[in-house]
Amino acid sequence: MxxxxxxxxxxxxxxxxxxxxxxxxxxxxxxxxxxxxxxxxxxxxxxxxxxxxxxxxxxxxxxxxxxxxxxxxxxxxxxxxxxxxxxxxxxxxxxxxxxxxxxxxxxxxxxxxxxxxxxxxxxxxxxxxxxxxxxxxxxxxxxxxAPLVPVGDRLLFAEYESCLNLGGFANISFEQNRKRIAFDICPVNFILNDLAQKLGKPFDKNGDLARTGTVNDQLLEKLNGLNFYRQSPPKSLGREWTDEYFMPIVSSCDLSVHDKLATVCEHIAVQIARAMPTKGKTLITGGGAFNTFLIEKFRKHLKSEIVIPTAEIINYKExxxxxxxxxxxxxxxxxxxxxxxxxxxxxxxxxxxxx
CATH class of the missing domain: 3.30.420.40 (ATPase, nucleotide binding domain)
Known part of the structure; x- marks a missing residue:
């Protein structure tokens, strides 16, 4: 240096x-x-x-x-x-x-x-x-x-009770018993982008494609039943897990892409609500923070106060x-x-x- x-x-x-x-x-x-x-x-x-x-x-x-x-x-x-x-x-x-x-x-x-x-x-x-x-x-x-970002969450963003990142995967970080706890929650953009690309779009801008779909309860139940969600932290996700466990469930369902997008968004909101502390302010960053449909889902499911920062912090926090x-x-x-x-x-x- x-x-x-x-x-x-x-x-x-x-x-x-x-x-x-x-x-x-x-x-x-x-x-x-x-x-x-x-x-x-x-x-x-x-x-x-x-x-x-x-x-x-x-x-x-x-x-x-x-x-x-x-x-x-x-x-x-x-x-x-x-x-x-x-x-x-x-x-x-x-x-x-x-x-x-x-x-x-x-x-x-x-x-x-x-x-x-x-x-x-x-x-x-x-x-x-x-x-x-x-x-x-x-x-x-x-x-x-993984995750490694929680050190920055604790030392640079201490005014928030929890920090949620919506990238390829969702991960969360918060204090518990004077220790920093963090873990991956579920796939987000990794799956949503893949589905949007089947409709010729690079990603689902604002969640507009998902908004036109209908949540399928059967698919939702299968996704929520994945074993990873019952595991205790520390835990992390990678492409390998998604390819082996998540995508086969989504691919095997005889649904429109719009319905799959709507259901996956519901799934993401449910899993994040289960993982997140119920009190305080939550900082949301990562590309998924621009998905207005997904954020609307969060506001229905989450009990903590959601804070969406400037686009600069959303895009470049990691x-x-x-x-x-x-x-x-x-x-x-x-x-x-x-x-x-x-x-x-x-x-x-x-x-x-x-x-």
Whole structure:
């Protein structure tokens, strides 16, 4: 990390979600004042994937070992080049890069997780010290390697009793008995986008497609009956679980896509209501926060006060928090809670790649 003055750091965080919406880039200024962290979003944008990159990332789970290693390095180079363009465009001088990468495999029960995007390639492309590979250390400690955002929820968004993210999957974070608790709840955009694409749409804008459908009680009951929902935290979800358990139920039902969308939205609202604390304010972020039909469902089912922040926070909270996790890792401070992941101990997770 290059020298800087005082207790301010400019960190670029990157995030690529399972729903393949694109590569999020966020330049965040962090300030340490007494025992409190403050942040300011300096610049943020999303790089949409080309059809070629989207296809590579979507099909990567079936790549050969050789091809997967090649993708790992190429995606690191791609990320580094996008960061260089972002830095030039906004005339930035970052102290550090923190890159989540793109999750290809997540099977902590088998002891592994893998995010493509080699931090060494990012550091070489940009000439900036890079923190990456945030999940494998926690998995090695017996944890789920997810969710990791709760550290940021506790230290950066403490005014909310709970934080709900609606990305490819829904995950929630809140305090319980003076410990941070967090876990994945259910699929969200990962499924909704897939269904919308069957109608020729990249996603269900505002939930308009789902709004025209009818909830099917039989499908709803089958989805709500999945074993994952009876498991106690810590727990996390990945593409593999969705492909094996969730999608076969949805695909086997003889319903219109609109009815499937309506039913899945109802299912999401039911599962989140069951998982969420009943009191206080809940911050909702992630792409699903723009789904007005889904938010209407929440207002019917949820008992806590819902807060929808600015579009900037909705879109870039995960990139923002990974920037923060990278800074904590560089400072060798705790950025991963055992109370969240089920690991043997708290840790400072991630790998530092010098420029």
């Amino acid at each position: 290059k020298p800087h003055s005082g207790n301010k750091w400019l960190v670029i965080g990157t995030m690529s979600g399972t729903s393949l919406d694109g590569l999020d880039l966020a330049a965040i200024e962090f300030r340490r004042t007494e025992n409190c962290w403050k942040f300011n979003v300096v610049a943020a944008e999303t790089v949409n994937y080309s059809e070629e990159w989207e296809e590579k990332l979507r099909t990567a789970p079936v790549f050969s070992g050789e091809k997967l290693i090649e993708l790992h390095n190429l995606y690191g180079q791609f990320t580094g080049r996008q960061i260089n363009r972002f830095v030039r465009k906004h005339q930035l001088s970052p102290d550090l890069i923190a890159s989540h990468g793109h999750t290809i495999f997540h099977q902590p029960e088998k002891g592994f997780t893998f995010q493509a995007g080699n931090g060494a390639n990012i550091a070489v492309e940009t000439g900036i010290t890079t923190a990456a590979d945030f999940r494998t250390g926690d998995v090695a400690l017996g944890g789920q390697g 990139a923002l928090v990974f920037a923060f996790l990278g800074l904590l890792r560089f400072r060798n401070e705790i950025n991963c809670y055992a109370s969240v992941t089920g690991a043997k101990r708290d840790s400072s997770s991630g790998v530092i790649f010098p420029a």
